[in-house]
Amino acid sequence: MKKLFNLKLKHLLNALMLIPLIMVSHHLSAQPTSVTLEHIKSSSTLNIGYRQLEPFSFRDSDGKVTGYTIALCNMVADELRESLGIKKLAIHYIPILFTERVSALNTSKIDLDCSVNTVAPERKNSVSFSTDYFVANMRIVSLRKNNIKSLNDLRGRTIAVPRGSKDLLELNRINREKNLSLSIVTSDTVEDAFDMMTQKRTAALILDDILVYPYINKSEHPENFFVSHEVVGVKMKYALMMRKEDPIFVDFVDKTLGKIFESPLNAQLANRWLTQKVVAKNTQKTQY
Template identity: 75%
Template sequence: MCVPHYLAAAPTSVTLEHIKASHIINIGYRQLEPFSFRDNSGEVSGYTISLCNKVADEIKHSLGLKKLDIHYIPTLFTERVSALNSSKIDFDCSVNTDAPERQKSVSFSIDYYTANMRIVSLRQNNIQTLNDLKGHTVSVPRGSKDLLELNRVNREKHLSLSIITSDTVADAFDMVAQKRTAAVVLDDILAYPFINQSEKPEAFTVSHEIVGEKMKYAIMMRKEDPLFVAFVDKTLEHIFDSPLNTQLTNKWLTQKVVLKN
């Protein structure tokens, strides 16, 4: 078999060698619809999972493996880097925002989605803008880019926010639903499934105002493994240039950018 040029660009790849030796690929994920989640039937799926499954198929073919088992590993925001460095996971296929401050410790693929961070609150709180949010308590997942951006905006705009962090996005959202915080600052596409699945979707509101910088989603990988990064990027480029990308977008993303009520 002729090895692709991007596979031969470096003498070794820690990730590819590990996969070749074990015939197993470990994929990190979180419960974040519509990108990665375990559904009621127990199947892990979503837009990013679909991309990573295609990467796994390409790895299997390029390494000439007859068998490649995929293990999906639940991984918190705060555990991603240590899970990669300890080889608990080979790459993280949930929501990861490419940020300059993170590139010192991990690598990112090319972007596959861009989201906007917005204010999500109960309609009765009458919060639509950052000025409305001033002096209130806000929930946000720890270890997330949302937290980094919110801290920056809080300082620059002197909002005097009281920020409460949580282990998961679901926990941060629940704090608002339970009236423990006035709002949650969250990427819009991640907020919509939580609102739509709540008991009273009509009770929530999402701000028109965008908070902070745009969130560019990418697959997170181990640092110092340029061969694997190049392999993933090449596979993603092929997907984005093919009809498969439209199919995946229509299946997972298009229906998720609106609220039911």
């Protein structure tokens, strides 16, 4: 009986001794990893998606990709370089259409989309968003002679809007709820949507206010355009877009943005790109 008791005790002690090892092994295997951070570190490369959308991301006349969100992402790159111990981090700026953003992220064509991305519940199953950095209003843009000032003036008419954008989702909702009978024509880019309106292929364009003024100001006759005082739909919160299921990278980006937003540097960036009112030349000023 004593031998049997000692044998059982021995087995129990051996089992107890294994518990810490099992716990350590489980802890190590359960350590979360970031696919994005691992890719950036192993390749010493950060691939940034952007679109031609002033003042947030655009290629200027000298061929340099610049803008407010590009500046933010360049500072994220600096933080990555230091945190990952990369001596030289190459940054590749890759033009990506609205409709390509999700697939470009999920196929690792880009690591971070640094253009205008509106936070939308419909997208959160496919991608992750950073903390928002700007809030815009959607407005009606038209030729002044069309005398379009409100949604009611658009009833039964043809409207241009970029496909794959939150503007399109919001316009579809408003069209259904208000029974406006709009005919919505979509385009690959904001510029194409703007051209449809200027070439009278559509009666108007629905777009975020801050994005439309650069196109008006570059036109030959900016005084010919009208931007509605009426705000259409909900406010548009802009954020950086990242791959889904990579919370460590999202947290890294958010913490970096938090540091930027709390520093005097952000005021300088905002003053350069955002707080100077962008208004159509020679027209009645429309406040955001």
